[in-house]
Amino acid sequence: MKKIILLGYMGCGKSTIANKLSKIIQFPFVDLDEKIVEKMNLSINAIFEKHGEIYFRKVEHEVFIELLNAPESCIIGLGGGTPCYANNHELLKGDNVVSIYLKASIETLLNRLAFNVSKRPLIADKSPEDMKEFIAKHLFDRSFYYNQAQYKVVVDGKTIDQTAQDIVALLA
Numbered sequence: 001m002k003k004i005i006l007l008g009y010m011g012c013g014k015s016t017i018a019n020k021l022s023k024i025i026q027f028p029f030v031d032l033d034e035k036i037v038e039k040m041n042l043s044i045n046a047i048f049e050k051h052g053e054i055y056f057r058k059v060e061h062e063v064f065i066e067l068l069n070a071p072e073s074c075i076i077g078l079g080g081g082t083p084c085y086a087n088n089h090e091l092l093k094g095d096n097v098v099s100i101y102l103k104a105s106i107e108t109l110l111n112r113l114a115f116n117v118s119k120r121p122l123i124a125d126k127s128p129e130d131m132k133e134f135i136a137k138h139l140f141d142r143s144f145y146y147n148q149a150q151y152k153v154v155v156d157g158k159t160i161d162q163t164a165q166d167i168v169a170l171l172a
C-alpha cells in the first residue's frame, strides 16, 4: 500500500496533476477537499461560512487520517492549507508515504487563480490588486510546512504532462 501525496498552494495544480498522474500510474486519485465536501454534504465555502475555518481544519485532519489509513494505494491531493494545520506536516514522512510539494512562483499562482477565486474562501474577497501581496505573504508563512515534503517539483513554465512526467521519474 502506497500513498502518493501532492501538496502546495491553492492553484499550484494539485488536482490537475493528480488526475493526470492517476491515468499514467493507474492509482486512483482522491482529492481531500472533495472527500470533505462528500462527508459534510456541504461545499468548502459553505463549511467555512456555517462552521468557520477552525472546524474545517478539524474535519480536514480527520479525513486526511482516514485516507492515509485506507488499505488501498492511491494519490491524495491535499487542500492548499492541509500541511499547515493540526501537525499534518508530520504525516508527510510516514511509512509508505511519498509526499511531493508542487512549488509554484507567485506569478504562476496569480495566473492560475485569476479566474478561479470564488470557490476558494480564503481569497474569494481579495481584489486583483491585493491578491499578489496576499499570496506572497501567505506563501511565505506556509513554505516551512510545504518544505516538509520528501520531494519538491517546480511547476513554473511546465505543461501538465511535463509536471506529471517529472513525478513519474521521481517515483521510478
Ligand SMILES: Nc1ncnc2c1ncn2[C@@H]1O[C@H](COP(=O)(O)OP(=O)(O)OP(=O)(O)O)[C@@H](O)[C@H]1O
Pocket (backbone or CB within 6 Å): 008, 009, 010, 011, 012, 013, 014, 015, 016, 017, 033, 077, 078, 079, 080, 112, 113, 116, 120, 155, 158, 159, 160, 163
Ligand atoms: N501546467 C499546468 N499545470 C497544472 N495546472 C495548470 C497548468 N496550466 C494551467 N493550469 C490550471 O491551473 C488551475 C489550478 O489548478 P488546480 O485546481 O489543479 O490547483 P489546486 O492546487 O488543486 O488548487 P486548490 O488547492 O485550490 O484545490 C486549473 O484551472 C488548471 O487547469
Ligand SMILES: O=C(O)C1=C[C@@H](O)[C@@H](O)[C@H](O)C1
Pocket (backbone or CB within 6 Å): 009, 010, 033, 044, 078, 079, 080, 081, 082, 119, 120, 121, 122
Ligand atoms: O489554502 C487553503 O487553506 C485552502 C485551500 C483549498 O484547497 C481548501 O482546502 C480550502 O479552501 C482552504
Ligand SMILES: [Mg+2]
Pocket (backbone or CB within 6 Å): 014, 015, 016, 031, 033, 077
Ligand atoms: Mg484542488
